[in-house]
Structure formats: C-alpha cells, structure tokens
Amino acid sequence: MRLVFADHEPHLKPNPRRDHMSGVPELSYSTLDRHGGRVLAPGQVVRTAGQSAPVGTIYRYDRLLVDESVIHDSDTREKLESAIQNTGMWLESQSASSIVAGQGSFRVPVLSSHGDQAAVDAWALLQRLRTVNDEANLPSEILDKVRLEHLMICSKGTPGAGNGEPPPGGGHSYSLGRIPVDMVNPMPDRKSLGRRLRVAILDTGVPTKHPAFDVSDRTEHEDTFVVVDHAFQVKIGEHSDSPAIPLDDPWEGPVHEPTLIGEVASHYGHGTFMTGLLRQISPDVQVYSLRVVHNDGLAYEHEVIGALHHVADQVEAARRGDEEAYNVDVVVLAMGYVDESPDDQPGGWIGDAINRLSALGVPVVAAAGNQSSDRPFYPAAFAAHPQPENAAPVISVGALNPNQHVAMFSNEGPWVSCYATGAGLVSTYPCEAKGSRMPDRRAKSAFLDRHRESHDPDDFSSGFAVWSGTSFAAPLAAAFLVNAIAESGMTEVDDAIQASARAHEALKRLKSR
Structure with missing residues (x-):
C-alpha cells in the first residue's frame, strides 16, 4: 500500500467535448x-x-x-x-x-x-x-x-463499483462492497505522547463506543483517539434549515433507509470507516470528528463551509495561546460537487474557506469523487488552483485497486494530485448496524446453542467491513502525510509559515519514496 503521485503538477484543463452531465452523481x-x-x-x-x-x-x-x-x-x-x-x-x-x-x-x-x-x-x-x-x-x-x-x-463507492449493490442490468465490476468482515490483526498500539498531531475528519461522525477506538468530547481534554465537538453540533442543529434530520449530535444511529425495507442507510458508518483507516495507519494521531454529512451521503455547502471556518478559528485561537482551542494539523474531506460554471471555476465561498486553512499552514486532503469522470470535483479540484506563497498544499486523491491500477469508479484528471488504495479496504464500522437482509440459508446447529447460516450481508456486529471509494483513499493519503510530518519531529509549530513548510517538506519526502 502506497501513495502514487501524478507525474505533473495539478492543473485545470478545459475539455470542450465533455458531456455536460458528466460527474453529476445519480440520486433518487x-x-x-x-x-x-x-x-x-x-x-x-x-x-x-x-x-x-x-x-x-x-x-x-x-x-x-x-x-x-x-x-x-x-x-x-x-x-x-x-x-x-x-x-x-x-x-x-x-x-x-x-x-x-x-x-x-x-x-x-x-x-x-x-x-x-x-x-x-x-x-x-x-x-x-x-x-x-x-x-x-x-x-x-x-x-x-x-x-x-x-x-x-460523499465519495463512497457507487452501485456496481464496490458498494455491494449490483448496477442496473446486473453484473458487478467489484466483488467486494460494504459487507461485514472480521479483523484478524489487532489494532496497533498507541504511544504515549505529549502533543499529538491532529486530523480533522468532516463526515458522518463516529459511534460513541467501538472496540477499535475511544471517544471523548473536546471539553474533556482526554487523550482519546477520537475527539468530538458537541458544542459545534448544537450550532449546526440550531441553524438547520432543512426537512432532513438536523446534525445536532456527533453521532446518530443506527439509521436505515426511509423505506419499508429497513436497509442500512447508504452512508451510515462512512465517517467511522474513514476514522478506522487512520487508526490502522497512524495510531498516534488524534482524530477531530465533525459531523456535517447526513447518512444518505449528502452535505449542505454552507454547513461544510461553516465547519471549515470553525476548524480555522480553532487553529488561530490555539496559536494565540487559547488553551481551550483545538489545534488541527490536517483536514480530510470526502464530499464534493461539480460546479455549474462551464469553465469549471466555482465562484462560491467554499474556496475562501479552503484558502483560509491553507494560508494557516493546514493542508487539506480531499477525495476526487466516484463518478468515473475527469470533470473537476470540488473542493478536491482546488488542488489545481494557484496557491499563494507560504500556503499549505491542497491534495486531491483518486482511488486505486489493490493491484495499484486506478479503480474504475474513481474520477481522474490533470487536477488530481495523487492516488491511494480505495477499493476493497477493511476498516471499522458501527457494531449496531443491522439491516433487513437475511442469510441465504439458515438452520439450527446440531451441537451448539446457535444457528448455522450463510454470510449475513448486513449484520455488522463484528465492528468491521469491506468498502470502496475515493472517500477512503483520502484518509489513507492523509495518514501517509501525517506520518511523514511526525517523522520530522515537528509536532509543534508557532505560525502559519512553519506549518506550511512542514507540510511541503513532508510531501516532498513522500514523493521521493
């Protein structure tokens, strides 16, 4: 498993022959x-x-x-x-x-x-x-x-692309989707450290209890692997302007699709899966989990912008010496959109929020999207926009298959910075998730007080799953980056220039490997 970099600097290249609906996700x-x-x-x-x-x-x-x-x-x-x-x-x-x-x-x-x-x-x-x-x-x-x-x-695998759901017309391009598995290898030990490097994941949140990691609120100042922010979630709920359930709590579960069938919601556990990848690859970091994505995979642009500014506010306050502030070293995003501008140049405020973090020396690692398109997917495609001097990088990440070829579902194009494994990954999943799908066969065991059955496709009580998507390539890329930062020994930085130089130096080391 490694990071594969593009052989050119990310840039935007107009494609006049592109289908005007290319890159637009199909939603019910x-x-x-x-x-x-x-x-x-x-x-x-x-x-x-x-x-x-x-x-x-x-x-x-x-x-x-x-x-x-x-x-x-x-x-x-x-x-x-x-x-x-x-x-x-x-x-x-x-x-x-x-x-x-x-x-x-x-x-x-x-x-x-x-x-x-x-x-x-x-x-x-x-x-x-x-x-x-x-x-x-x-x-x-x-x-x-x-x-x-x-x-x-959110950029999890699309039907027929590793999500465990056959595409229309049958067939299946990926044999592994979101299915329950068990983890044989134990999670790596966490070292006792002073200042941990912190990675913010803006997604669907994490469950309050999972055997792979512990969770605490930011106000508790605990050295848990995951830190949530109840105060921020309350603000999200107070200003909710949607008929959908507000994101006023760091976690909601279990959640099923709003039908009579009772299937597990399409993106339920998405943030948990991302967090588990960091737990496996970068056990010594601390994850700052902000919930801005609904369990059907959709996020509102203004709430994502608000979360990005919230992270930037925390970084600025921490550098001023505010002990209550929560400093962040890397931000990971798995959601995005394609802009209506025919030249693929977004005019919204999300670019301002990304630039603010970059100017603070905080690199942003974003998923490139799963629409099998070369159309720029934002905010990942901001990697192709010119960056001011002394600004941290924006890194767009496409997905590879386990054999290191580009996954069929992954977006790619001149605006993609690098690629990491994003298909057939094993990671953490909420233990309470259990849907209505049943094993194909079931019988009473003749010798044990339990049943014999074929694989139950949506009983995740093991706490682990296989899943695919550029959503999961992004935290892997972030893990490589934060590990390279840790190797430098610079866990503490005093200002934006130091933080940015640290990020660029870590990226340079990764490219040379």
Whole structure:
C-alpha cells in the first residue's frame, strides 16, 4: 500500500467535448426531496440571454447563499428583496445561518412563492435577476454576492463499483462492497505522547463506543483517539434549515433507509470507516470528528463551509495561546460537487474557506469523487488552483485497486494530485448496524446453542467491513502525510509559515519514496 503521485503538477484543463452531465452523481427522487435538492440539467433550464449554457450540478432549489455584506446593509438588502419580489418570490427569512460566531461569509435566505405567481427555483430566480439587471435596479456587484447552494455528495463507492449493490442490468465490476468482515490483526498500539498531531475528519461522525477506538468530547481534554465537538453540533442543529434530520449530535444511529425495507442507510458508518483507516495507519494521531454529512451521503455547502471556518478559528485561537482551542494539523474531506460554471471555476465561498486553512499552514486532503469522470470535483479540484506563497498544499486523491491500477469508479484528471488504495479496504464500522437482509440459508446447529447460516450481508456486529471509494483513499493519503510530518519531529509549530513548510517538506519526502 502506497501513495502514487501524478507525474505533473495539478492543473485545470478545459475539455470542450465533455458531456455536460458528466460527474453529476445519480440520486433518487426521494433523496433529492429529503434535502430540497434539484438537478440542474443544461437542456432543461432557463438561462440568461448571451450567457454560456451551464453544466450539470445539484443544488437546493429554495435556498441561496448571500454574502453577509448584502444582508447587513439595509439599502443593499432592500434592493435585493425588491428585485426578488418582482419575480413573484420573496425572501421568507433573513435569519442568520452562521454556524460559527464571526464567520462572516454568507446567509441562507429561504425562497418562497408569492401565491401562484412563480415556482420556487433558485436557478431560475438568478437568471431572471440577471435578465432584468441594470445599474438602476440591481447592480452586478450585488448579483455577484448571490449564488446557488450546492448539495455535496460523499465519495463512497457507487452501485456496481464496490458498494455491494449490483448496477442496473446486473453484473458487478467489484466483488467486494460494504459487507461485514472480521479483523484478524489487532489494532496497533498507541504511544504515549505529549502533543499529538491532529486530523480533522468532516463526515458522518463516529459511534460513541467501538472496540477499535475511544471517544471523548473536546471539553474533556482526554487523550482519546477520537475527539468530538458537541458544542459545534448544537450550532449546526440550531441553524438547520432543512426537512432532513438536523446534525445536532456527533453521532446518530443506527439509521436505515426511509423505506419499508429497513436497509442500512447508504452512508451510515462512512465517517467511522474513514476514522478506522487512520487508526490502522497512524495510531498516534488524534482524530477531530465533525459531523456535517447526513447518512444518505449528502452535505449542505454552507454547513461544510461553516465547519471549515470553525476548524480555522480553532487553529488561530490555539496559536494565540487559547488553551481551550483545538489545534488541527490536517483536514480530510470526502464530499464534493461539480460546479455549474462551464469553465469549471466555482465562484462560491467554499474556496475562501479552503484558502483560509491553507494560508494557516493546514493542508487539506480531499477525495476526487466516484463518478468515473475527469470533470473537476470540488473542493478536491482546488488542488489545481494557484496557491499563494507560504500556503499549505491542497491534495486531491483518486482511488486505486489493490493491484495499484486506478479503480474504475474513481474520477481522474490533470487536477488530481495523487492516488491511494480505495477499493476493497477493511476498516471499522458501527457494531449496531443491522439491516433487513437475511442469510441465504439458515438452520439450527446440531451441537451448539446457535444457528448455522450463510454470510449475513448486513449484520455488522463484528465492528468491521469491506468498502470502496475515493472517500477512503483520502484518509489513507492523509495518514501517509501525517506520518511523514511526525517523522520530522515537528509536532509543534508557532505560525502559519512553519506549518506550511512542514507540510511541503513532508510531501516532498513522500514523493521521493
């Protein structure tokens, strides 16, 4: 198992022949409805005259990201509200959705239809605002501060690509999916250390109890392998603006699909699996687990941005000497989206959050996505954007099969930095997960007080599973990086320049191996 680097620096390369729906995840109608989501298909939407056709993405149809400067300035806000009301819609609420005090990036207003005059659709609204735009009505500098909110999808294996679910039409390109297994090798011992290197995983969280690792809250100042943040999750819950269950607790389980069948939710245990990979490869680190992904694999762009700023706030406070702050050395992300911009250049605030961490010297390791596409998947594709001097790297990670060939499901392209094993991996999984699928055969044992049965496909009481996806290649890459940082002995850094130099030096050592 090793890290394979691209033989070039990551860059964005336009592909005029690309299918406009390339890279857009396939989601069920019920999943989209659960989150107020809609697929933007270029041939089915209105667009401003003279503007290039968009490319496909997934967005929240009744939400907009609006810069706080627009909301806080009464004249500017009134101009925006008036322009929206002229389309037959209004901003139902201007209440703050800032997840972290002082975050200062945006608000999420709720769109509502005025009688039967208009269907609520954020994309159509933006096009109409641009169509009627003139300097006397709604200046372009205001419009530039109003954007779609994307639904971000976690990059676990897709059907037919190692998820244990056959694709439509039968067949199976990967024989191993999310199935229960047992772990023969014990978890490596953890050394007693002073300052541990810390890896933030922004995902579905971890169970409160698992035989492979212990969990504590940040306020308890315990040397557990996993640290959660109840206070942050409460803020997420307080500002939840979705019909889906709020992420107001570090863990929710067990969770099943919202059908009468009772299958284990598609991404339940996703963050647990990621955490277990770090436990195997980097036992001496500490994982900071923030829950921003729902158990169906979707995350809201503004909540992910809020979590990234929260991590940055903690890093800044720790370097100022705040003993209550939680310093972080590496951030791992497994979710992302493809942008509607035809030149694949996102205009949202998530890039600002990534750049802020990078400027603080905190490298961000992000999964490249599982759509078998070369279309840039963000935030991973920020690895191809120019970085300021003295900034830590952004690393995009594709998936390899165990034989080191690129996994069929993995995205790849000139914007991908490196590849790590992401198919057929064994890691931790919530023990309480048990679905409705039954063994093919079952009989009473003739000699023991238990049954004889074939393999139960969704009884995870062993606490381990096999799974596939670039989601899991990303924490492996992060583990290699953090181990290389640990080899330097620089667990403590005083400022952003030192932290960034430490990350680049570790990356250089990995590339030379």
